[in-house]
Amino acid sequence: MGEFDLIAHYFTRPVRRAALGVGDDCALLRIEPGMQLAVSSDMLVAGRHFFDDVNPVHLGHKSLAVNLSDLAASGARPLAFTLALSLPAVDEPWLKGFAQGLLALADAHDIELVGGDTTHGPLNICITAFGEVPPGKALLRSGALPGDDIWVSGTLGDARLALDAALGKIDPPLPPEVLDAARERLECPTPRVALGMALRGIASSALDLSDGLLGDLTHILEQSQVGAQIDADAALQTMAARAFAPALRLADTQWLECVLAGGDDYELAFTAPAALRVAVQDAACSASTRVTRIGSITAGHGIRVLDANGRALPRQRWDSFDHFA
Amino acid sequence: MGEFDLIAHYFTRPVRRAALGVGDDCALLRIEPGMQLAVSSDMLVAGRHFFDDVNPVHLGHKSLAVNLSDLAASGARPLAFTLALSLPAVDEPWLKGFAQGLLALADAHDIELVGGDTTHGPLNICITAFGEVPPGKALLRSGALPGDDIWVSGTLGDARLALDAALGKIDPPLPPEVLDAARERLECPTPRVALGMALRGIASSALDLSDGLLGDLTHILEQSQVGAQIDADAALQTMAARAFAPALRLADTQWLECVLAGGDDYELAFTAPAALRVAVQDAACSASTRVTRIGSITAGHGIRVLDANGRALPRQRWDSFDHFA
Known part of the structure; x- marks a missing residue:
């Protein structure tokens, strides 16, 4: 042959x-x-x-x-x-x-x-x-409005954890069951097709997370001419490996970097009016996909990441994972 | 930036x-x-x-x-x-x-x-x-019938001549005006879009020539379950550099190889019933594109290349230029 x-x-x-x-x-x-x-x-x-x-x-x-x-x-x-x-x-x-x-x-x-x-x-x-x-039904990056909730599908940060582990950046090494689960997220992402279709007419904007939450979210903010605040704790709770946090001994900044600037998540980030929270949950249920509300759209511009006490965290090195850099 | x-x-x-x-x-x-x-x-x-x-x-x-x-x-x-x-x-x-x-x-x-x-x-x-x-109007590779004419658009073989020259295979070197014209065909092929659209309802099959006439034509023959005979002289006359033949001193087999197995022509090869020759010429005229009749579809299978006396030439080393080989 x-x-x-x-x-x-x-x-x-x-x-x-x-x-x-x-x-x-x-x-x-x-x-x-x-x-x-x-x-x-x-x-x-x-x-x-x-x-x-x-x-x-x-x-x-x-x-x-x-x-x-x-x-x-x-x-x-x-x-x-x-x-x-x-x-x-x-x-x-x-x-x-x-x-x-x-x-x-x-x-x-x-x-x-x-x-x-x-x-x-x-x-x-x-x-x-x-x-x-259908014409007019596509989810765009440009429709977010101040007051809208910010949602993400599935889990964030686990792909980056697997990447960091492969690069020897995690010390001590991850237990095998944590590493395997994280590598699954890195190598076998789940495209959220059913959720995207179910969000037609509900989400005011959407994109997929390939380069990290904060960097990708910036595209929505720029195209919608709005700002955002993110609840760091809510975002962190989407990370599957976070359940093993006490055993893993990662620094707080490492967790945050995985979730906020991880890259390779291939989850959806989307916005929707606060009045449509039940509709969002129904769409997620119909698509058998978990969604988590992690913040809200604000007037102005830029992103503020808030800690559990509502204080803004300094934006350190969580810059977008740049495939060209 | x-x-x-x-x-x-x-x-x-x-x-x-x-x-x-x-x-x-x-x-x-x-x-x-x-x-x-x-x-x-x-x-x-x-x-x-x-x-x-x-x-x-x-x-x-x-x-x-x-x-x-x-x-x-x-x-x-x-x-x-x-x-x-x-x-x-x-x-x-x-x-x-x-x-x-x-x-x-x-x-x-x-x-x-x-x-x-x-x-x-x-x-x-x-x-x-x-x-x-329009549905049903696409030109496919599968419609050629015995008795159909075989046509090609534009010029064949000049791109290969330029490639051979660049690889130092042409001795003595080509005169600059011949080389420049040939290189233009290699580097700036002209997609025959208007001709393709004009041939809807006229051509019985078509494909574009990227890997060489004989190799590409085989795809039509296999999908149409027919054979072909090619008039080598008619095919040679499509090659622009052929006008300089006396000055160039290429071997006969070199000319034939350029035209029959040249690759990178990006011309159309197509078949049409002999009864539609005027329609083909009208389509070519409306598309401002030269077309040349270079042979005919036969019953059976395989390709016979005929010389000026109608004798079959041995199929030597004119095998398809294989981008993977």
Whole structure:
């Protein structure tokens, strides 16, 4: 079997909903009449977004998950995706694992791989995902208003804890059960697609957290021309590893850095009017996704992080994890 | 200006037709009701698809052109594209040139950059382009029938001549005017978008030539379950540099290899019933694009290349230029 045949073997499956799938110059997709197309494209580079020795099943999962997370943040229903892959060599076990993780997540969201490209070069994974959303219903970054609550889905900070552990920054080392759970959050994020769709008409703004809460939240604040205050304790309680805090002996600033500037969370941060708290909880319940209220939108600009006594913490080194820096 | 701001500076422009452009989690596109979405994704890697020192204006052009060429081969009208870019460093003159070439071609086709991603890593350019096509009107690879003519657009083989010259394989070296013209074909291919749209309802199959005529044509033959015979002289006459043949002293096999297995042509190859020759010429005229009839589809399978006397040439080393080999 030639290299191209091998790649096709792992990635090509029968077309389901698409009008035309892999194997022609273009894929053809049917879009429900009247729906808008939502598009997200992310590029993952070895040594930057993942370790070279990461489990390829996890990498396949994460490569698609980060795009689905963008669709979720727009409230879009995923339809399909393309995959462009640059590989240093054709490593069959790696390809098999990568395809397995990728396609399992695709199946879980009932979407299909419709095309793409494969080439020889340094390992690079570029996925472009497509979804649909009714006109005017997409969740944007620009609609937050003073007085709105700030919410996050799932857990924050555990991915960063796993990254810091892998980089030898956690001393003493994490107990295996804590490390494994944290690494699961780093390597296998859960795109909050059902929650994003359920928040249409409820959330006033939303985005997905890829670079850290404070840095990402700034995009909402700038586009909505508002400020925010964050309850540090409420944010900290979303971190799964926090339950082991007494045993872990991390400094307070380490916990805060994980949660506030962690990166790689792939959770949704969103705002909603305080009057819609029950609606937010109902949406979260219908999506089987935990949400936590961690602060509120203010007039003005910038972010204030408040401690348990309502005092503003100094913004130290919790700057956004910058994928380019 | 930070690195991200610098990148945004060169690539972000006001939204025109898209519902939402760069700067949110997803771009939002309006699709004409009832139209199908055509999607193509290509990844270009330094040292494989282009030389490191290529003019960035040309590289920007070519990165989008190869995707528009796929849309053209499907008969789709381009709408928009995303750009994912991995850069080893932020080189402002390079970025400026790349954006200039990219956006000039986008403007020429009245399409816009709606989103994407930027990261740090080995130079890698991944563009995903979107177009629309009426249902049932897309040009596919699967419709060729015995007796159909085989046509190609524009010029074949000049891009390969430029590549061979750059690799020192042409002796004596090409005269500057020949080399410059050939390099223009290699670095600045012209996506045949207008021709592809004009061929809807006329061409029985089509694809774009990226890996060489014979190798690419095989995809049509396999998907249509037919064979082909190619008139070598007719194909050779499409090559612009062929006009200088007496002065260049290339071997006959070199000319044939450029035209039949050249790669990087980004021309359309298509089939059409012999009864529609006038319609094909009219379509080409309306698209201001030269087309040349170079052979015909046969029953059976495989390709026979015929010389001026109708004798089959041995298929030597004109194998498809394989981007993965």
